Amino acid sequence: MNPITFGVLTVSDSCFQDPAKDKSGPRLVALIRDSFDNAQVVISVLPDERDLIQRELRKWIDRSDVGIIITTGGTGFAPRDVTPEATKPLLDKECNQLSLVIALASLQKTKYAALSRGLCGIADNTLVLNFPGSEKAVAECFEAVRDLLPHALHLIRDNVALVQRTHAEVQDTAALPSVPSVLKRDHVCPHKTGAGDDVDRNSPFPMLPVLQALDTILSVVQRNSKVEQQLRTLVSPVNIPPFRASIKDGYAMKSTGFSGTKRVLDCIAAGDKVNQHPLREDECFKINTGAPLPENADCVVQVEDTKLVKSDKYGKEVLVEVLVEPKAGQDVRSIGYDLRVGDPVFPAVDCSPVIIKSLLASIGSQLPQRKPKVAIISTGSELLAPHQPSAAGKIYDSNTTMLEELLLYFGFDCMQQHVLGDDLTTIKQTLSDLYDAVDFVICSGGVSMGDKDYIKPALKQLKFQLHFGRVNMKPGKPMTFASRDQKYFFGLPGNPVSAFVTFHLFALPAIRWAAGWERTKCTLPIVNVTLLNDAIDLDPRPEYVRATVTSIQGQLHASVNGDQISSRLQSIVGADVLLHLPGRSDNKKQARAGDVFSASVLRYDFISKYE
Numbered sequence: 065m066n067p068i069t070f071g072v073l074t075v076s077d078s079c080f081q082d083p084a085k086d087k088s089g090p091r092l093v094a095l096i097r098d099s100f101d102n103a104q105v106v107i108s109v110l111p112d113e114r115d116l117i118q119r120e121l122r123k124w125i126d127r128s129d130v131g132i133i134i135t136t137g138g139t140g141f142a143p144r145d146v147t148p149e150a151t152k153p154l155l156d157k158e159c160n161q162l163s164l165v166i167a168l169a170s171l172q173k174t175k176y177a178a179l180s181r182g183l184c185g186i187a188d189n190t191l192v193l194n195f196p197g198s199e200k201a202v203a204e205c206f207e208a209v210r211d212l213l214p215h216a217l218h219l220i221r222d223n224v225a226l227v228q229r230t231h232a233e234v235q236d237t238a239a240l241p242s243v244p245s246v247l248k249r250d251h252v253c254p255h256k257t258g259a260g261d262d263v264d265r266n267s268p269f270p271m272l273p274v275l276q277a278l279d280t281i282l283s284v285v286q287r288n289s290k291v292e293q294q295l296r297t298l299v300s301p302v303n304i305p306p307f308r309a310s311i312k313d314g315y316a317m318k319s320t321g322f323s324g325t326k327r328v329l330d331c332i333a334a335g336d337k338v339n340q341h342p343l344r345e346d347e348c349f350k351i352n353t354g355a356p357l358p359e360n361a362d363c364v365v366q367v368e369d370t371k372l373v374k375s376d377k378y379g380k381e382v383l384v385e386v387l388v389e390p391k392a393g394q395d396v397r398s399i400g401y402d403l404r405v406g407d408p409v410f411p412a413v414d415c416s417p418v419i420i421k422s423l424l425a426s427i428g429s430q431l432p433q434r435k436p437k438v439a440i441i442s443t444g445s446e447l448l449a450p451h452q453p454s455a456a457g458k459i460y461d462s463n464t465t466m467l468e469e470l471l472l473y474f475g476f477d478c479m480q481q482h483v484l485g486d487d488l489t490t491i492k493q494t495l496s497d498l499y500d501a502v503d504f505v506i507c508s509g510g511v512s513m514g515d516k517d518y519i520k521p522a523l524k525q526l527k528f529q530l531h532f533g534r535v536n537m538k539p540g541k542p543m544t545f546a547s548r549d550q551k552y553f554f555g556l557p558g559n560p561v562s563a564f565v566t567f568h569l570f571a572l573p574a575i576r577w578a579a580g581w582e583r584t585k586c587t588l589p590i591v592n593v594t595l596l597n598d599a600i601d602l603d604p605r606p607e608y609v610r611a612t613v614t615s616i617q618g619q620l621h622a623s624v625n626g627d628q629i630s631s632r633l634q635s636i637v638g639a640d641v642l643l644h645l646p647g648r649s650d651n652k653k654q655a656r657a658g659d660v661f662s663a664s665v666l667r668y669d670f671i672s673k674y675e
């Protein structure tokens with residue numbers, strides 16, 4: 065599709081006085097850039113003055129390149145809200161249904177959306193939409209109409225080929241009985257391979273922003289909330305410690321007995337039963353850390369605060385001098401001091417297997433913990449297993465090993481692995497077998513635009529719902545996510561680094577979510593890092609750059625790991641983080657040394673150097 069030029073007009077007295085206050089305009093610009101390849105955007109900020117608004121809209125409508133104008137602000141009930149009044153006389157046709165889509169989406173969020181009077185309509189060849197003024201509302205309204213905009217524009221401009229393509233796709237999806245009717249409007253359709261005409265040459269999938277793709281995944285994948293409930297309700301069947309336990313290696317005695325010389329009756333070790341022998345104030349037991357206190361003692365004096373006075377001929381202690389005053393309860397853990405019978409075992413929800421398993425072990429219990437079942441598929445007729453001899457036209461398969469090792473690194477298991485040639489029948493057969501066997505399939509390759517990229521057609525024929533087929537990111541653009549019932553398919557792009565990045569950003573959070581992890585813990589931790597490299601040209605797509613972290617006087621700094629082409633696996637060597645470089649904009653074309661960016665932490669040992 066040719067790039068669309070958008071006009072974004074912020075209407076607000078206060079933003080006009082201080083443009084820095086304008087959050088909604090810039091948000092719209094970012095949403096537009098994230099959603100449409102190479103979109104051009106013209107912007108303006110005006111006060112709530114009908115004539116000024118109308119003049120600006122007229123100017124943009126008269127430009128042949130501006131296809132869509134979105135205004136934000138001035139749609140409410142306040143006396144100065146006049147954006148719809150300024151818009152209305154310019155419209156040749158009103159588009160009430162589009163207003164309805166916006167209103168319905170907004171009303172789902174807040175009933176106050178009923179107080180917006182925004183219009184939608186066509187003026188000449190330009191679509192004009194009035195959005196409310198708040199940043200949140202702008203994002204919600206844009207989301208509601210985003211997928212409709214290109215098709216609307218094709219219709220307005222009478223672009224027959226593109227209109228026909230969309231109609232064909234809508235019918236295609238509509239024919240699928242498994243697709244609920246509310247989703248049919250998305251008409252997501254796999255790339256039709258091999259048809260050969262120009263209509264077939266662009267991906268029909270909108271490019272979703274990364275965060276939206278992640279939200280989609282987490283709203284589709286079912287969370288195992290049982291784990292959280294089990295952790296919240298589990299109470300201890302035992303006391304820890306189950307007996308009064310010594311905290312030190314020393315001597316157990318009566319606290320009423322003062323310091324001075326005491327006779328050593330016996331030695332008590334960890335694992336012994338509670339000694340019930342009578343005990344006088346001038347007597348004591350030698351005792352080890354963790355051993356049960358004798359019934360008649362009430363304190364322990366550590367060995368460092370005593371002096372050996374006499375041993376027998378076998379070396380057994382007979383007399384010790386206690387150098388400090390014994391105090392009741394000293395160096396003794398009372399019964400249930402750490403955890404009492406009936407106390408909650410988990411003071412908070414923590415889904416780390418290390419934590420869950422260790423605490424369960426500490427109360428003598430094992431909960432059957434069901435981990436999501438995951439299979440890995442690598443596709444590509446060029447792939448050789450690492451143990452095979454090299455052969456003409458073939459390359460070694462790194463993704464199968466990499467994805468399995470990543471699963472293991474993050475505490476999940478790989479149930480099955482398959483390496484498949486680029487063959488639709490085999491791919492479909494394997495996917496349908498795996499549908500019965502596992503919860504997640506993590507597949508790499510075959511999701512882009514080639515006529516051997518069979519993943520999307522296979523999913524479609526197997527009646528999977530394709531939630532998205534492209535994401536606005538580099539690397540990882542053709543990232544695909546599909547589901548059928550509670551079985552989830554991740555189509556990672558075949559380039560090894562694209563598979564690496566998309567595994568971390570999409571597949572891992574989904575598996576953690578399914579395993580019952582809390583939302584904030586599902587994604588990789590995010591930290592701020594200062595860039596050490598200078599003058600990196602920004603890509604139009606937001607880029608996830610593999611970088612190494614140095615801690616310089618406690619501040620995190622990142623240096624980029626060489627050439628970032630998505631086939632070069634060397635860029636993951638020493639990669640501590642994925643640096644989030646924003647997409648190129650008019651204001652920012654390069655990342656510079658000293659710029660601070662967010663970064664996703666890839667590994668536990670993520671600082672490579674301290675300076």
Ligand SMILES: Nc1nc2c(c(=O)[nH]1)N[C@H]1C(S)=C(S)[C@@H](COP(=O)(O)OP(=O)(O)OC[C@H]3O[C@@H](n4cnc5c(N)ncnc54)[C@H](O)[C@@H]3O)O[C@H]1N2
Nearest residue numbers: 442444461462463509510511512513517541557558559562
């Ligand atoms: N016309 C277009 N072509 C491509 C686009 C596009 O938008 N338009 N996107 C490019 C991007 S971005 C990526 S990423 C790749 C993704 O391709 P696929 O997911 O279809 O993967 P393949 O075509 O099967 O393979 C791509 C590349 O990766 C190598 N590969 C695949 N699997 C493995 C593996 N297991 N181990 C090692 N290397 C593997 C494969 O040999 C190819 O070189 O598409 C671009 N094309």
Ligand code: MOO
Nearest residue numbers: 539540541562630
């Ligand atoms: O986005 Mo692709 O994943 O560049 O290589």
Ligand SMILES: [Mg+2]
Nearest residue numbers: 510512514517
């Ligand atoms: Mg391909």
